[in-house]
Amino acid sequence: MGAVIKTGVKAHDDALINAERTRQASITAGVSMSVAAAADIAFARAALASCLANNGGAGAAQFTTMLYGLGVRS
Numbered sequence: 001m002g003a004v005i006k007t008g009v010k011a012h013d014d015a016l017i018n019a020e021r022t023r024q025a026s027i028t029a030g031v032s033m034s035v036a037a038a039a040d041i042a043f044a045r046a047a048l049a050s051c052l053a054n055n056g057g058a059g060a061a062q063f064t065t066m067l068y069g070l071g072v073r074s
Contacts, residue, residue: 007055015050019043041070 005016019042026039048063 009055012050012054019046
């Protein structure tokens with residue numbers, strides 16, 4: 001994470017930027033692993049929702065895989 005993703009779909013790009021900003025604001029020095037994981041999960045869910053709503057589903061697989069990697073199965 002931390003890389004800027006540009007798809008060319010403004011609504012989707014803006015949603016990803018906002019999700020990443022929120023994630024970064026949540027992860028500060030000394031934060032617990034569970035708080036960091038929760039921030040990563042929130043980011044992946046927001047990004048997945050934007051893929052489905054704003055990007056015709058393109059890119060959804062990478063965020064679904066990310067959620068699986070974080071232990072989220074639903």
